[in-house]
Amino acid sequence: MEEKVVMPDPIYSEPYDPTLAEKLYNPAKPMENRITDIGPPHYSQFLPPIIQKNYGKWKSHLILQAGVMKYTSETGDVVYVVRCGTPRLETTDYIREICEIADKYCDGYVRWTTRNNVEFHVTSEEKLKALMEDLKNRKHPNGSYKFPIGGTGAGVSNIVHTQGWIHCHTPATDASGVVKAVLDELFEYFGSQKLPAKTRLALACCLNMCGAVHCSDIAILGIHRKPPLIEDDRLEYVCEIPLVIASCPLGAIRPATVEVGGQKRKTVRINLERCMFCGNCYTMCPALPLSDGEGDGIAILVGGKISNRISPPKFSKLVIPYIPNEPPRWPTTVQWVKKILETYAKYAKKYERLGDWAERIGWERFFELCEIPFTDKCIDDYRLAYDTYRTSMHFKFTSHIEIK
Amino acid sequence: MEKEELKQKIIEVIEKKIKIAGKSKVYLKDLQKDIPGVSPRDIKNAANELVREGKLEYFSTGSTVMFGIPGVGMGLEAGTEKPKEE
Amino acid sequence: MSEIKKHDTPLVDQLKTGPWPSFVDDIYIYAEKYKKQTCFDIMGQLELSYKNKETHWKHGGIVGVFGYGGGVIGRYSDQQEQFPAVWAFHTVRVHQPGGKWYHTSYLKKLCDLWDHRGSGIVNFHGSTGDIILLGTVTEQLEYIFFDLTHQLKQDLGGSGSNLRTPSSCMGKSRCQWSCIDTMAIEYELSMEFQDEIHRPSFPYKFKIKVSGCPIDCVAAIARADLSIIGTWVDDIRIDQEAVRAYVGGELKPGGNSHSDRDWGPFDIKKEVIELCPTQCMYWDENEKKLYINNKECNRCMHCMAVMPEALWPGTDTGATILMGSKAPILEGAQLSSVIVPFMRMEPPYDELKEVTRKAWDFWMEVGKNRERLGELIQRIGLNRFITEVLGLPAVPQHIREPRSNPYVFWKEEEVPGGWTRDAAEFRKRHPA
Numbered sequence: 001m002e003e004k005v006v007m008p009d010p011i012y013s014e015p016y017d018p019t020l021a022e023k024l025y026n027p028a029k030p031m032e033n034r035i036t037d038i039g040p041p042h043y044s045q046f047l048p049p050i051i052q053k054n055y056g057k058w059k060s061h062l063i064l065q066a067g068v069m070k071y072t073s074e075t076g077d078v079v080y081v082v083r084c085g086t087p088r089l090e091t092t093d094y095i096r097e098i099c100e101i102a103d104k105y106c107d108g109y110v111r112w113t114t115r116n117n118v119e120f121h122v123t124s125e126e127k128l129k130a131l132m133e134d135l136k137n138r139k140h141p142n143g144s145y146k147f148p149i150g151g152t153g154a155g156v157s158n159i160v161h162t163q164g165w166i167h168c169h170t171p172a173t174d175a176s177g178v179v180k181a182v183l184d185e186l187f188e189y190f191g192s193q194k195l196p197a198k199t200r201l202a203l204a205c206c207l208n209m210c211g212a213v214h215c216s217d218i219a220i221l222g223i224h225r226k227p228p229l230i231e232d233d234r235l236e237y238v239c240e241i242p243l244v245i246a247s248c249p250l251g252a253i254r255p256a257t258v259e260v261g262g263q264k265r266k267t268v269r270i271n272l273e274r275c276m277f278c279g280n281c282y283t284m285c286p287a288l289p290l291s292d293g294e295g296d297g298i299a300i301l302v303g304g305k306i307s308n309r310i311s312p313p314k315f316s317k318l319v320i321p322y323i324p325n326e327p328p329r330w331p332t333t334v335q336w337v338k339k340i341l342e343t344y345a346k347y348a349k350k351y352e353r354l355g356d357w358a359e360r361i362g363w364e365r366f367f368e369l370c371e372i373p374f375t376d377k378c379i380d381d382y383r384l385a386y387d388t389y390r391t392s393m394h395f396k397f398t399s400h401i402e403i404k
Numbered sequence: 405m406e407k408e409e410l411k412q413k414i415i416e417v418i419e420k421k422i423k424i425a426g427k428s429k430v431y432l433k434d435l436q437k438d439i440p441g442v443s444p445r446d447i448k449n450a451a452n453e454l455v456r457e458g459k460l461e462y463f464s465t466g467s468t469v470m471f472g473i474p475g476v477g478m479g480l481e482a483g484t485e486k487p488k489e490e
Numbered sequence: 491m492s493e494i495k496k497h498d499t500p501l502v503d504q505l506k507t508g509p510w511p512s513f514v515d516d517i518y519i520y521a522e523k524y525k526k527q528t529c530f531d532i533m534g535q536l537e538l539s540y541k542n543k544e545t546h547w548k549h550g551g552i553v554g555v556f557g558y559g560g561g562v563i564g565r566y567s568d569q570q571e572q573f574p575a576v577w578a579f580h581t582v583r584v585h586q587p588g589g590k591w592y593h594t595s596y597l598k599k600l601c602d603l604w605d606h607r608g609s610g611i612v613n614f615h616g617s618t619g620d621i622i623l624l625g626t627v628t629e630q631l632e633y634i635f636f637d638l639t640h641q642l643k644q645d646l647g648g649s650g651s652n653l654r655t656p657s658s659c660m661g662k663s664r665c666q667w668s669c670i671d672t673m674a675i676e677y678e679l680s681m682e683f684q685d686e687i688h689r690p691s692f693p694y695k696f697k698i699k700v701s702g703c704p705i706d707c708v709a710a711i712a713r714a715d716l717s718i719i720g721t722w723v724d725d726i727r728i729d730q731e732a733v734r735a736y737v738g739g740e741l742k743p744g745g746n747s748h749s750d751r752d753w754g755p756f757d758i759k760k761e762v763i764e765l766c767p768t769q770c771m772y773w774d775e776n777e778k779k780l781y782i783n784n785k786e787c788n789r790c791m792h793c794m795a796v797m798p799e800a801l802w803p804g805t806d807t808g809a810t811i812l813m814g815s816k817a818p819i820l821e822g823a824q825l826s827s828v829i830v831p832f833m834r835m836e837p838p839y840d841e842l843k844e845v846t847r848k849a850w851d852f853w854m855e856v857g858k859n860r861e862r863l864g865e866l867i868q869r870i871g872l873n874r875f876i877t878e879v880l881g882l883p884a885v886p887q888h889i890r891e892p893r894s895n896p897y898v899f900w901k902e903e904e905v906p907g908g909w910t911r912d913a914a915e916f917r918k919r920h921p922a
């Protein structure tokens with residue numbers, strides 16, 4: 001990038017005009033004044049000048065302490081970065097507070113990471129000190145940190161997660177609440193670097209996995225365990241039956257006609273044995289509700305990774321098939337996550353990711369060390385299940401085998 | 405096929421589906437099946453143009469999008485009204 | 491302003507304490523400050539869910555603003571009487587700027603917009619990458635869009651069977667490992683494919699993610715139908731002086747990534763040489779020199795991550811193009827598979843666009859409803875997808891290992907004489 005610094009478009013400094021849209025948008029002529037297909041604002045205007053100047057010239061990084069990094073450019077320039085966890089679900093006032101900090105220390109520039117952390121950039125050590133001090137002292141009224149510093153190196157980073165009960169119609173658990181409960185308990189691991197390697201946690205509140213948790217070191221997954229309820233008396237009025245039938249990935253739904261109160265009603269029937277509780281049908285049809293306070297809960301999957309470092313990326317594996325929902329603090333889920341994390345921390349070698357450790361010691365040993373009861377639910381019976389069966393003599397005699 | 409002809413055809417296909425199958429929302433794939441020999445890209449472009457003209461509307465309840473005729477079948481706020489009682 | 495109705499939320503309130511930032515405190519303070527009924531009602535509804543462990547949201551069919559088939563998710567409460575302010579609580583997806591870099595002038599204006607036209611609640615960010623504006627009513631959608639485009643020069647992101655909002659790692663803006671200009675690629679593809687982002691085009695969703703190196707910070711290999719990951723073909727750059735500084739203990743391994751536990755003094759043999767998955771490194775104790783047999787390196791990044799002041803990717807760079815990853819629904823989870831082992835990444839990225847369009851055309855033609863590209867590739871076979879659909883040569887980089895079954899679908903033209911045979915001739919040689 002050239003020497004000339006690109007500044008943010010001046011339009012952003014003009015105050016928001018709450019009346020403008022009403023003047024521009026004419027419901028009778030919806031295309032009038034309509035601007036479309038302009039994409040996102042160009043990123044270059046949002047890069048701090050030091051970043052623009054050193055674009056593509058960065059040479060190395062050094063973590064000064066958990067959450068605080070120093071980047072050095074081949075030009076000799078240095079930038080300090082402070083990484084803070086955020087709850088992801090937040091208000092505009094929280095964003096404004098981030099802006100206030102960025103205005104005060106960072107000339108108004110700020111960025112977020114893919115894992116919902118926010119990063120502040122400064123160019124001098126004095127500013128860094130003042131910034132960190134300031135961040136540490138910002139708390140919500142009931143004592144939680146607004147901007148906990150951490151999320152780097154061999155620690156736990158922020159939890160990638162989904163919408164849960166705050167916004168989605170198919171969740172089997174909440175998202176933000178579970179995340180808060182887990183991170184309260186793992187807080188010290190966010191702000192320190194004492195694990196064998198980076199440990200990435202993720203949560204998705206149903207099998208749709210909007211958070212794509214399937215390649216995480218520890219994944220928390222909401223699951224349903226009851227098939228949809230069929231509201232025969234209402235279904236034909238609120239659902240299009242062909243669409244409902246087509247929505248089931250397993251072809252478990254067929255049309256049916258039943259009598260309700262002496263009247264013939266068009267509805268559907270579900271082959272219960274084929275249902276995997278995914279909720280796709282409910283998405284098409286509000287008369288097939290799925291969630292159930294007793295049936296729903298959480299499954300834990302572990303050992304996935306995305307980075308190609310040392311070993312290739314891999315999927316997380318199901319180790320705890322079900323834990324009931326326990327709002328507001330999900331103690332059983334939290335304890336299992338902590339137990340797995342700390343067992344891994346105790347036994348794994350330096351640089352070894354959770355999945356690599358489990359593979360090295362064998363999954364039978366993993367279950368034993370983590371004291372997770374092994375059940376038939378962990379033996380795959382979906383497609384390509386055979387890939388996971390043991391077809392060798394290479395196994396260990398763990399406590400699971402009774403030698404008589 | 406000319407664009408206008410294709411657009412006409414798309415409306416016909418959807419109207420027929422409403423009459424025969426009682427299906428008021430169609431996927432792009434359904435249109436493709438019923439209008440053979442036309443590239444999926446052209447069909448997509450024509451259907452999207454029909455939306456701009458107000459002759460079709462989008463409909464979705466989740467991860468995919470369908471096309472329907474405005475005012476026919478499940479409305480955009482379906483299931484949010486009280487169900488009809490008899 | 492009409493009377494504000496607050497709800498008792500004893501369960502949700504328990505999430506106010508503890509060290510991790512509390513969204514409950516945040517939302518309540520905001521609600522009190524602006525007297526926002528929507529925020530009180532959303533907390534009230536969440537409390538109800540905490541009580542009976544079930545969601546109280548319905549869905550609606552709204553997908554976008556006029557002419558857009560994506561960018562908005564319709565949502566309605568099933569507790570209209572109790573929580574009327576969240577009866578409609580739609581989501582707006584806003585296409586995040588590259589690398590998620592911002593200037594506060596932009597953010598503050600966006601906040602003003604959302605205070606005025608929505609709940610004031612946001613996600614920074616959605617898992618696909620967008621800024622998520624949570625909670626508005628149908629009547630506001632067009633105005634929000636006009637505000638975004640006119641006052642913030644900002645478009646919506648994708649949803650439904652559209653191209654979803656592409657995303658990238660921060661790449662060259664702050665990372666010394668980025669082999670490609672990730673943010674530039676992401677921006678260029680986003681602009682090239684605006685129509686596909688805003689209007690349904692495909693049998694199902696399609697995601698594009700760009701990572702600058704095999705560390706893959708945006709999870710391109712696990713979460714994108716089209717994964718673009720930076721790589722290099724020449725030698726790893728070595729600063730032997732710095733390597734010696736690591737060995738001598740003057741530099742901290744991993745850029746000090748393991749600072750809070752005593753793992754003992756750095757041992758280059760144990761921590762680098764022996765962990766190199768291809769065993770292509772050699773540390774000469776006498777010479778005090780690190781050797782890498784670069785031809786055998788599989789570019790896993792480990793050595794660079796341990797010695798960030800001494801080793802860097804090569805300078806002859808490009809990307810590996812992979813396709814097909816997705817979460818489990820429907821056919822099970824998939825990681826992306828290598829499609830083009832090496833492609834140069836120079837603007838305007840024509841080769842990348844071409845291979846993308848070829849894959850799309852085929853998928854639009856042959857894909858079934860709600861079949862992701864990865865599932866289609868499995869259905870027809872990776873070999874056919876690569877050779878027949880994309881017209882690329884098959885190479886061993888496409889597979890981890892060759893197949894173990896012999897069920898090859900030979901084609902007639904591949905077998906001398908073809909498949910039509912004369913039974914009489916056959917029987918002359920082999921009397922029945």
Ligand code: HEM
Pocket residue numbers: 163167168169170208209210211212283465466467549563583615616617618619620621622647655697713817819
């Ligand atoms: C209808 C209720 C749903 C809601 C409220 C919802 C919400 C979301 C949100 C807010 C995001 C982040 C989007 C962004 O950053 O732009 C997302 C991403 C995603 N959605 Fe959904 N979603 C829903 C349905 C589905 C369905 C039905 C599926 C799959 C069949 C699905 C799979 C995904 C996946 C895999 C991602 C993550 C992609 C990535 O890793 O980048 N979602 N969802």
Ligand code: SF4
Pocket residue numbers: 162163164168169170171172204205206207208209210211
């Ligand atoms: S993971 Fe499932 S329940 Fe959670 S937001 Fe996505 S679709 Fe909704």
Ligand code: SF4
Pocket residue numbers: 227228247248249250251252253270274275276277278279280281282
């Ligand atoms: S929950 Fe899923 S598997 Fe079960 S009937 Fe519905 S769509 Fe089919």
Ligand code: SF4
Pocket residue numbers: 659660661665666667668669701702703704705706707708
């Ligand atoms: S993916 Fe690689 S280049 Fe991109 S930010 Fe991560 S480490 Fe850096």
Ligand code: SF4
Pocket residue numbers: 310765766767768769770771782786787788789790791792793794
């Ligand atoms: S990048 Fe990985 S494979 Fe290559 S030399 Fe370094 S450790 Fe070995």
